[in-house]
Amino acid sequence: MNERLEILNSTFRLSEFRKGQREIIDAVLAKRDVMAVLPTGGGKSLCYQLIAVHEQKLVIVISPLIALMRDQVISLERLGVPTGSLHSGQSDDDKREVFKNIARGGAFVLYLSPERAHKPGFKTWIQKQDIALFAIDEAHCVSQWGHDFREEYGLLAELKTLRRDVPILALTASATPIVLDDIERSLALVRPERQVHGFYRPNLFYQVETCADENEKYRFIFESVKRTPEGRVLIYCGTRKKTEELAKILSDKFEGVGHYHAGLSADRRTETQKAYIEGRFRILVATNAFGMGIDQADVRLVAHFQLPANIDSLYQEMGRAGRDGKPSTCLLLYSKADKGLQSYFITNADAPKAVIRLRWQNLEALVAYAEGGECRHSEILAYYKDKQRLTACGHCDRCKPDSDRRIPRSTQAVSVQVRKRKRGGATSTGEALTPENSRTFQRLKEWRLRTAKELDQPAFVILSDKSLRDLVSRQPQSLSDLNQVYGFGPTKIERFGADVLRELAEF
Numbered sequence: 001m002n003e004r005l006e007i008l009n010s011t012f013r014l015s016e017f018r019k020g021q022r023e024i025i026d027a028v029l030a031k032r033d034v035m036a037v038l039p040t041g042g043g044k045s046l047c048y049q050l051i052a053v054h055e056q057k058l059v060i061v062i063s064p065l066i067a068l069m070r071d072q073v074i075s076l077e078r079l080g081v082p083t084g085s086l087h088s089g090q091s092d093d094d095k096r097e098v099f100k101n102i103a104r105g106g107a108f109v110l111y112l113s114p115e116r117a118h119k120p121g122f123k124t125w126i127q128k129q130d131i132a133l134f135a136i137d138e139a140h141c142v143s144q145w146g147h148d149f150r151e152e153y154g155l156l157a158e159l160k161t162l163r164r165d166v167p168i169l170a171l172t173a174s175a176t177p178i179v180l181d182d183i184e185r186s187l188a189l190v191r192p193e194r195q196v197h198g199f200y201r202p203n204l205f206y207q208v209e210t211c212a213d214e215n216e217k218y219r220f221i222f223e224s225v226k227r228t229p230e231g232r233v234l235i236y237c238g239t240r241k242k243t244e245e246l247a248k249i250l251s252d253k254f255e256g257v258g259h260y261h262a263g264l265s266a267d268r269r270t271e272t273q274k275a276y277i278e279g280r281f282r283i284l285v286a287t288n289a290f291g292m293g294i295d296q297a298d299v300r301l302v303a304h305f306q307l308p309a310n311i312d313s314l315y316q317e318m319g320r321a322g323r324d325g326k327p328s329t330c331l332l333l334y335s336k337a338d339k340g341l342q343s344y345f346i347t348n349a350d351a352p353k354a355v356i357r358l359r360w361q362n363l364e365a366l367v368a369y370a371e372g373g374e375c376r377h378s379e380i381l382a383y384y385k386d387k388q389r390l391t392a393c394g395h396c397d398r399c400k401p402d403s404d405r406r407i408p409r410s411t412q413a414v415s416v417q418v419r420k421r422k423r424g425g426a427t428s429t430g431e432a433l434t435p436e437n438s439r440t441f442q443r444l445k446e447w448r449l450r451t452a453k454e455l456d457q458p459a460f461v462i463l464s465d466k467s468l469r470d471l472v473s474r475q476p477q478s479l480s481d482l483n484q485v486y487g488f489g490p491t492k493i494e495r496f497g498a499d500v501l502r503e504l505a506e507f
Contacts, residue, residue, distance in 0.1 A: 482501075
């Protein structure tokens with residue numbers, strides 16, 4: 001352990017390990033396969049970089065983005081760690097230089113794309129090398145159940161066939177237990193040690209607001225940007241059209257606004273990303289195409305103008321806030337129309353039925369989280385089965401609704417013309433209840449919390465606040481009556497129907 005700390009201090013110029021890093025490194029050095037989950041900004045790269053220096057061997061890192069490879073190589077070169085990458089943007093001379101440096105022996109961190117790992121010549125080459133570790137970065141790309149499945153990742157199980165003696169470290173920033181199971185199976189990991197750490201981000205304030213229409217969303221966005229005069233702002237939208245529309249509206253009121261989505265040319269995307277990193281764009285409106293590999297420390301606000309596809313996407317995108325450890329805000333704006341947009345994407349997706357079914361489940365879980373009434377941070381920790389748990393964080397809209405960090409609802413009119421929707425498009429979870437109904441609602445919340453702890457699940461997976469309010473309103477008397485209650489389908493009725501009816505009857 002002293003040797004590892006010495007390397008951490010002298011080579012990487014860090015004083016101590018972050019949460020989870022020590023355990024992951026220990027498992028790899030014990031020659032075990034590891035499935036590791038560390039949040040965005042949690043220091044995943046150190047877990048394999050230190051292995052190369054400690055073992056004085058080659059570490060091969062599979063990475064999906066050329067830009068990310070370049071950034072990592074530059075960082076390691078500054079630290080004096082031998083490193084290089086192989087990708088389509090290099091000349092043959094560049095590639096030969098990389099192989100020549102590896103041939104010298106000793107520590108070397110090699111970054112390459114999953115496509116290159118499948119080339120016959122490369123497969124022959126790795127069988128002859130002294131390799132300490134295969135690291136699979138962004139490992140959620142392996143899983144069909146994940147939020148960013150890539151077919152080229154699905155063939156990486158061959159690494160274990162070619163070099164069974166080399167441990168594999170699979171790394172991701174966010175994945176549910178179901179996704180982790182699929183990653184382990186897809187990569188053919190052998191009795192992997194699962195390490196899930198660091199989902200609790202105490203510097204982040206989590207806030208979710210249910211909005212009746214887009215005008216209300218615009219008011220929240222304008223107010224949140226006004227209250228974030230320093231640092232960068234990142235706003236996510238669900239479509240390219242909305243991304244461009246919101247960026248244009250914001251640019252009329254604020255300076256340094258840009259937009260980013262996959263429909264832009266490669267040169268335009270590169271220039272936009274560079275402008276954001278350099279600070280020429282302080283505010284960036286983007287689709288989920290932006291973010292992987294971005295490590296900007298001073299993002300003070302991450303706002304979701306529309307609901308993303310699932311909790312994994314939400315958490316990963318929120319995780320780009322406050323990487324420097326300073327207070328930052330994560331604001332999710334939710335309306336019924338957002339669910340309709342994601343439903344459209346799922347309905348029109350070309351995917352196996354099992355994948356489509358899980359996407360529906362993931363969307364329902366995210367909606368339940370948005371409508372939930374328990375501590376936001378606590379729910380995230382339970383959802384991901386983090387080793388750390390808490391009951392109340394003190395810095396989310398549920399634990400501290402009167403916090404000065406909370407973005408207030410603005411009554412100021414906005415000069416934005418958007419398509420009118422019916423006022424009932426999004427139902428608030430905060431309708432007034434009579435004193436008697438409030439007591440019933442509280443009893444149901446207590447039952448939900450007990451059930452969540454017994455099942456080791458977040459409360460929103462059991463039932464949302466909106467479902468509990470509907471139960472109070474409808475007062476169902478039988479299992480068949482529950483079919484009319486919001487959020488109840490055959491599965492929920494089978495699992496929780498009798499318990500809910502008993503709670504109502506006893507009260």
